[in-house]
Structures are given as C-alpha cells and as structure tokens.
Amino acid sequence: MTAVDSGAKASEWLNAVLDSSGLSFASRAQYLLVNSSTIRHFMSVLALDGVWCSESELTVRFRPNLVISGVPPFQEETWQRIKIDHVFFRCVGTCSRCRVICVDPETGNMDNRLLTALRKVHDYKLTFGIYLAAETSIDQLKISVGDAVEVIDYKQLRH
Numbered sequence: 001m002t003a004v005d006s007g008a009k010a011s012e013w014l015n016a017v018l019d020s021s022g023l024s025f026a027s028r029a030q031y032l033l034v035n036s037s038t039i040r041h042f043m044s045v046l047a048l049d050g051v052w053c054s055e056s057e058l059t060v061r062f063r064p065n066l067v068i069s070g071v072p073p074f075q076e077e078t079w080q081r082i083k084i085d086h087v088f089f090r091c092v093g094t095c096s097r098c099r100v101i102c103v104d105p106e107t108g109n110m111d112n113r114l115l116t117a118l119r120k121v122h123d124y125k126l127t128f129g130i131y132l133a134a135e136t137s138i139d140q141l142k143i144s145v146g147d148a149v150e151v152i153d154y155k156q157l158r159h
Contacts, residue, residue, distance in 0.1 A: 029092045029131035033066040033076060034059065041073035042128070045117045053114075061101045061114070064129055068149050076130050080153040084143045088135040088152070094127035101128075 005011075039058050046053060059067060066084075068076070079091045102114045118126055134141055 028095075029133045031066055031089065031132040031134070032062075032064045032095055032129050033068060033132055034062050034064040034129040035071060035073065035076045036067055036069040037071065038073040038076065038128070042117065042121060045121055046114065049113050049117050051111065051113050051117065057105070060105050061103070062095075062097075062128055063100075066132070066143075070149075078154050079130070079151050080155045081135075081151075082132070083150045083152055085147040086136070087141055087143050089132040090135055091155075092131045092133050094125075095129040095131055097126045097128050 036055065036059075039055055039062070043053060043055060043058060053061070076091075077094060081091065082089050097115070097118060099110070099112070099115065101118070102110050102112050104111065115126060118128060122128075
C-alpha cells in the first residue's frame with residue numbers, strides 16, 4: 001500500500017491534531033469483499049425495521065472494492081482462501097463496522113437503525129464483509145468484472 005507525502009507542514013499539523021505521529025491505515029488488509037446476496041439479506045432485515053435502502057446504496061455504504069454474486073448470504077465468511085481468475089487471496093477476517101454505514105451518502109443524514117439491524121443479522125456482532133490479502137505478486141494482480149471466484153480452502157470449524 002502506498003501513501004502520498006504532503007510535506008513537513010502537513011505532517012506537523014496532523015501530528016499535533018491527532019496527538020500521534022507516523023503513517024497508519026485503518027484497514028486490516030488490501031481488499032474488502034462483500035457478497036451481493038448478503039447485502040440483499042440485510043435489505044430484508046432493514047425492511048422489517050421500516051428502513052428502505054437499495055442494493056446499490058447499501059453497497060456504497062459498506063465501501064467494498066470487490067463485490068461478488070452467485071453464492072448464498074454469509075458464505076463468504078466461511079472462506080479461508082479464494083482465487084479470482086488467476087489471483088489468489090487469503091481471507092484475513094471480517095470487517096468490523098462503525099456508524100459510517102449509517103450516513104446517507106447523498107444527504108449526509110444519519111440513521112442509526114442500520115447498526116441496530118446489523119446486530120440482529122450477526123448475533124450482536126457489527127461485522128459485514130471480509131478482508132482479503134493478495135498472495136499473488138503485484139505485477140500479476142489483475143482481476144476484472146465477471147471473473148470467476150473459486151473457493152480454495154474453508155475455515156476450520158471450532159468445536
């Protein structure tokens with residue numbers, strides 16, 4: 001992952017405002033994958049609470065860089081390794097969610113019912129989507145819309 005150095009003045013200001021120094025990123029991995037059928041399932045839970053969001057609006061709110069389809073809701077959470085076209089990815093965990101998903105990107109209005117509904121979906125866990133780390137070298141890392149997703153390994157069940 002790369003970052004842009006905005007200069008010493010910007011760095012000094014950020015260090016003072018944030019009371020910390022150094023470069024850091026919030027994400028646990030390079031990629032965030034969501035499943036369109038999981039989004040549609042979440043839409044049905046929201047509808048029971050009187051909240052209507054389109055699939056495309058929810059997708060934007062969850063901010064993924066990979067969206068897949070063709071598998072049942074939440075199946076992505078059982079994966080350990082996948083392959084998209086010729087690129088291998090390791091699944092490194094689920095994405096914890098905060099109040100940002102409650103903000104309507106068009107209006108800026110906040111609706112906390114999205115977090116309440118998300119708790120219902122996951123036994124009070126606030127997670128949605130999975131983080132992926134590429135196992136393929138950066139010069140060979142090219143995937144496209146419509147590429148097949150193949151599950152290589154599943155997570156081990158805990159007893």
